[in-house]
Amino acid sequence: MAGAHGGGGEYKDLVVFLAAAGVVVPLFSRWKISPVLGFLAAGVLLGPDGLGRFSDVLPWLSVLTISDAEQLAQLSELGVAFLLFMIGLELSWDRLRAMRRLVFGLGMSQIALCSAVLASVFMIMGQPLASAAVLGLGLSLSSTAVVLPVMAERGRMKGAAGRATFATLLAQDLAVAPILVSVTVLAAIAAGGGEMNAPDIGRALLTLAPAALAVALLVIGGRVLLRPLFRSVAKSRAKGGGGRQELFVALCLLIVVGAGVAAEAAGLSMSLGALIAGLLLAETEYRREIEVNIEPFKGLLLGVFFVGVGIGLDLEAVAANPAGVFGIALMLTVIKAGLIFGLARLWGVPLRAAIETALLLGPAGEFAFVILNTGLVEGIADPGFTQAVLVSATISIFTIPLMALAAERLLKVAPPEPVAVPLAPSAQSGDVLIVGFGRVGHLVAEMLSEHGQRFIAVDSDVSTVAAGRREGFDVSYGDASRPELLRLCGIDEVKALVVTMDAPGKVDEVVIAARALRQDLPIIARARDDRHAARLYALGVTDAVPETTEASLQLAENTLVDLGIPMGLVLASIHERRDRFREIFQAAAPEDRRDRPTRALRSRLSL
Numbered sequence: 001m002a003g004a005h006g007g008g009g010e011y012k013d014l015v016v017f018l019a020a021a022g023v024v025v026p027l028f029s030r031w032k033i034s035p036v037l038g039f040l041a042a043g044v045l046l047g048p049d050g051l052g053r054f055s056d057v058l059p060w061l062s063v064l065t066i067s068d069a070e071q072l073a074q075l076s077e078l079g080v081a082f083l084l085f086m087i088g089l090e091l092s093w094d095r096l097r098a099m100r101r102l103v104f105g106l107g108m109s110q111i112a113l114c115s116a117v118l119a120s121v122f123m124i125m126g127q128p129l130a131s132a133a134v135l136g137l138g139l140s141l142s143s144t145a146v147v148l149p150v151m152a153e154r155g156r157m158k159g160a161a162g163r164a165t166f167a168t169l170l171a172q173d174l175a176v177a178p179i180l181v182s183v184t185v186l187a188a189i190a191a192g193g194g195e196m197n198a199p200d201i202g203r204a205l206l207t208l209a210p211a212a213l214a215v216a217l218l219v220i221g222g223r224v225l226l227r228p229l230f231r232s233v234a235k236s237r238a239k240g241g242g243g244r245q246e247l248f249v250a251l252c253l254l255i256v257v258g259a260g261v262a263a264e265a266a267g268l269s270m271s272l273g274a275l276i277a278g279l280l281l282a283e284t285e286y287r288r289e290i291e292v293n294i295e296p297f298k299g300l301l302l303g304v305f306f307v308g309v310g311i312g313l314d315l316e317a318v319a320a321n322p323a324g325v326f327g328i329a330l331m332l333t334v335i336k337a338g339l340i341f342g343l344a345r346l347w348g349v350p351l352r353a354a355i356e357t358a359l360l361l362g363p364a365g366e367f368a369f370v371i372l373n374t375g376l377v378e379g380i381a382d383p384g385f386t387q388a389v390l391v392s393a394t395i396s397i398f399t400i401p402l403m404a405l406a407a408e409r410l411l412k413v414a415p416p417e418p419v420a421v422p423l424a425p426s427a428q429s430g431d432v433l434i435v436g437f438g439r440v441g442h443l444v445a446e447m448l449s450e451h452g453q454r455f456i457a458v459d460s461d462v463s464t465v466a467a468g469r470r471e472g473f474d475v476s477y478g479d480a481s482r483p484e485l486l487r488l489c490g491i492d493e494v495k496a497l498v499v500t501m502d503a504p505g506k507v508d509e510v511v512i513a514a515r516a517l518r519q520d521l522p523i524i525a526r527a528r529d530d531r532h533a534a535r536l537y538a539l540g541v542t543d544a545v546p547e548t549t550e551a552s553l554q555l556a557e558n559t560l561v562d563l564g565i566p567m568g569l570v571l572a573s574i575h576e577r578r579d580r581f582r583e584i585f586q587a588a589a590p591e592d593r594r595d596r597p598t599r600a601l602r603s604r605l606s607l
Helices: 002-030 035-046 059-064 070-090 093-098 100-124 129-139 144-153 160-191 198-206 208-239 245-265 270-282 287-311 315-320 322-346 351-361 367-378 383-398 400-413 439-450 462-470 483-488 504-517 530-539 547-562 567-587 596-605
Strands: 432-435 455-459 475-477 496-499 523-527 543-546
Touching (some): 002 070, 035 287, 035 383, 070 144, 070 160, 070 270, 093 100, 100 129, 100 160, 129 160, 129 367, 129 383, 144 160, 144 287, 160 351, 160 367, 270 287, 287 483, 315 322, 315 383, 322 351, 322 383, 351 400, 383 400, 439 455, 504 530, 523 530, 530 543, 530 547, 530 567, 543 547, 547 567
Parallel strands (some): 432 455, 432 496, 523 543
């Protein structure tokens, strides 16, 4: 059994990564430097070419370094897959269809033009046609895994630049499989002495068939199976009193990994399979709850990816030829940024957004390593030159956070532009957030719709959510007492929150969470009775509506009207009595108690 443990050495690299995530990245955040750059720097510092270089002189340094980068490779690939899955959740087939002009226009033209220009430059530098073509195709792609988190942390995803950048990156992800097939075709042509060998090329093209079949099966299977699977797990959570959270998390992980592995087996990228799964789930009522559960895994696994990129930087190659390495990185970024800027303007992207998009997409991406290594395996890429280019590509990826900072500085001095028509419809949002969609929440939703007010609703009962969606209401499944879910439901933008659940304890939890996130938000909550109403005012609601009091007032109103009292006088007296009750309930909640639960929850959220 001793060998099974091995002193924990097999887990040493993972422990070093977790230590870096807990120390280096928070330090960068405190200095207001992008966490992405922190992970990249940690990879360089803790890799074999960093502190590991001195482990022969100082053996204890080997404990602090990552010696086997391959051990983290699978986890890093999962990080990119989780990122694409989360992106898919933010989209839908309708939104994707609305963005088709940018995806297949700007995105595909960018790949074609950048590939052609870069290949021409490499041919001028002395590379043969096949090698130059592989280099051009690989370097035409940008880094989805780095660009999107950098934009998200700066709050730039919802604007024109975010939509143009995402559309281009999505087109690039879709193009990975055809590019790999193209490399195989180039290898077949090179093997035929530069002549078109039809049988070999035909066999290469046939490799696209499994990919197309895999996409079709993922879409069909996802539409048939995903909703029932999540409904079953959600019902088991309800029966378990909320204690089955791990089942929901396990199913989320199964969907991401399973879709990614299925796509990879068919010759596609794992991230594309995860994106398709996210797109399918974006149309279900479980989207927001899934996002809450997946977010921690995505962030940590993406950190592994960034550390892996840092480890992959060959410092010896940089030191051996710094001018050549940095020169190629600069040339690549300048050429791509210039071409992308021109294409973005051609496809109608506003000037400021085009500048930001060009700067962020100018550096190379993670798929360059896949494509260029495929070229090396196929024997059509020059090994020495290609390795130097890979080092330059890594250097350029390091500059992406700096490019985002440069774009931000440039946009501050650039002339403002009029508000443009959105390039794609935004995610569904509402003026009002309704928590609880039973009979009370349903009636509130109908009244809001009757008066032209937009809303979104959330409920933790699967049957209630399904019934609401069958009637055409925007209802999502989830536990609204979780601050993360409230944020995903737009708590920062909504004009009011209505809490209609009939469980007083859950109403209290939702109110506490919402008030901790927004002090200015009007919160109207359903109360069981007078004592519950007083407690809700202590928690910070704007209005508490006790069932017993309202029922009494309604009975009194109907009775007075039936007795012949004028309606105006009756309504005036009812409103007066309601105001008096509100004052009594508010007075029953001492001032020093009203903000105490909110402060307590806010302090927990800040930890």
